[in-house]
Amino acid sequence: MSCKKCIESPVIKLTNSPVSLCKSCFIKYFEKKVKKTISDYKLIDKNDHIVIAVSGGKDSTSLLYLIKKIVGERKDIKITALAIDEGIHNYRDESLEFLKGFCKKLKVNLKIVSYKEEFGKSLDEILKTYKGIPCSICGVLRRYLLNKKAKELKATKLATGHNLDDEAQSIMMNYCRNNMAISARLGPLTGIKKDERFIPRIKPLYFLTEKEVTSYAFLKGLMDNFKECPNSQQAYRNNIREMINDLELKIPGTKHSIVNSFLEILPLLKEEYSKDSKLIKSCLKCMEPCSQEICKTCIYIETVIKS
Amino acid sequence: MKVYLEKTNEYKEVRSKTLKEILKELNINPTTVIITKNNELITEDSNIKETDEIKFLSVISGG
Numbered sequence A: 001m002s003c004k005k006c007i008e009s010p011v012i013k014l015t016n017s018p019v020s021l022c023k024s025c026f027i028k029y030f031e032k033k034v035k036k037t038i039s040d041y042k043l044i045d046k047n048d049h050i051v052i053a054v055s056g057g058k059d060s061t062s063l064l065y066l067i068k069k070i071v072g073e074r075k076d077i078k079i080t081a082l083a084i085d086e087g088i089h090n091y092r093d094e095s096l097e098f099l100k101g102f103c104k105k106l107k108v109n110l111k112i113v114s115y116k117e118e119f120g121k122s123l124d125e126i127l128k129t130y131k132g133i134p135c136s137i138c139g140v141l142r143r144y145l146l147n148k149k150a151k152e153l154k155a156t157k158l159a160t161g162h163n164l165d166d167e168a169q170s171i172m173m174n175y176c177r178n179n180m181a182i183s184a185r186l187g188p189l190t191g192i193k194k195d196e197r198f199i200p201r202i203k204p205l206y207f208l209t210e211k212e213v214t215s216y217a218f219l220k221g222l223m224d225n226f227k228e229c230p231n232s233q234q235a236y237r238n239n240i241r242e243m244i245n246d247l248e249l250k251i252p253g254t255k256h257s258i259v260n261s262f263l264e265i266l267p268l269l270k271e272e273y274s275k276d277s278k279l280i281k282s283c284l285k286c287m288e289p290c291s292q293e294i295c296k297t298c299i300y301i302e303t304v305i306k307s
Numbered sequence B: 001m002k003v004y005l006e007k008t009n010e011y012k013e014v015r016s017k018t019l020k021e022i023l024k025e026l027n028i029n030p031t032t033v034i035i036t037k038n039n040e041l042i043t044e045d046s047n048i049k050e051t052d053e054i055k056f057l058s059v060i061s062g063g
C-alpha cells in the first residue's frame, strides 16, 4: 500500500502497519510521534532546562534538531547541548567539529567536556594500559560525566537519543541476563523520584525505530558521515540486535511489541525495585550516587587511569 | 548491476533485478538499511533500472 494521502512516491514502509509514506507525510508522522511521546509521558515541563546529550550521530542530532524545533521558541525553556569528548583520535575529533557547526547554525549552546580534563587522560591514553573491553570503562565514564555535568549546568532534564531499537535491545539484554533491576531504570522517562543526585532522563525518540530515525535524518540532511568508533565492541548487544531484527523480518511489529509489553510491566518493576533505590549511597570520594561505598568511576580512576 | 554498501564501503556486483531480490542475494535484512536511488530515499518495493545509482545505508550507529 502506498501513501494514501498524496501522490508523491513513498520513501519508507512502516514496520508496524502496512503503510508506506511519502517524504512529507513521513516527516509529519515522525514529528507527530515525537510530540505525542513528549506529551503522553510529560517529558517536558514548564521552565525546564533541557540538556541534550549529543554525539554527532544521527539519533542525537535529530533529537537536538527536533527539541529545538518543538520548544525552541518557548521563553521559559532553556536548551543546552552537551557533548563528551572521550579523546578518540580520528573519530570524536571529527564529530565534534560537525557538532560545533551544527549547534552554531541552530543557535544552541554547546558544552564539551573531555575525559582528558576531567580524569587526566583521554580514552586513547587510557587504552594504552587498560586491556579490558573499551566500551565497559568508556560507558561508565561517559554516564558519570553526563549526570555530573548536567547537574552543574543546573539541568532539570537530560535528553538522550535512544530509539525503539536501542530500548528493545536493552530490554532483551537485561531479560536474558536476569537483570530486571536494571530494566526498572528503562522507559521514556526515568529518575523522577526526588533524588537530586540524579537528573531525570528523557527519551523523546523512544517510539521510533532506528530505521525511521535514519530516514528522518537523511531526509532532513542531518546524517552523520562518520565511521564507527574504532573501539566499538558490543558483541552481546550485537547478538541481541541481530536476533530482534531477524524476528522483525519474520514477524513485523516485534520491536514495538517487545517495548509495549515491557511498558505494561514497567510500573510494577519500578515499584518493586524502588525499595532498593532507597539504598543508593553517595560515593565517599566524589559524592555521585552509587550502590557501593566508592563509585565505579572513582574505582577506575584509582585502578586504571592513575596507574 | 553494481550497488553500493555503505557499511563496508564497497561496491557489489549483483545479478538480481529487483531491490527485494538484491537484499536477499546480499543477505541484508531490510530493517537494517535505508535505500537510496540517485540519492533519493526509496522503499524496498520501488522499481529500479540498471542505470540507477543504488546505495544501501546502514541504520546502525556505533558509539
Ligand code: SF4
Residues within 6 Å of the ligand: A086, A134, A135, A136, A138, A139, A229, A230, A231, A232, A233, B062, B063
Ligand atoms: S563505542 Fe565504546 S569506546 Fe567507542 S565511544 Fe562508544 S562506549 Fe566509548
Ligand SMILES: [Zn+2]
Residues within 6 Å of the ligand: A003, A004, A005, A006, A007, A008, A021, A022, A023, A024, A025, A026
Ligand atoms: Zn504522502
Ligand SMILES: [Zn+2]
Residues within 6 Å of the ligand: A283, A284, A285, A286, A287, A288, A294, A295, A296, A297, A298, A299
Ligand atoms: Zn565516585
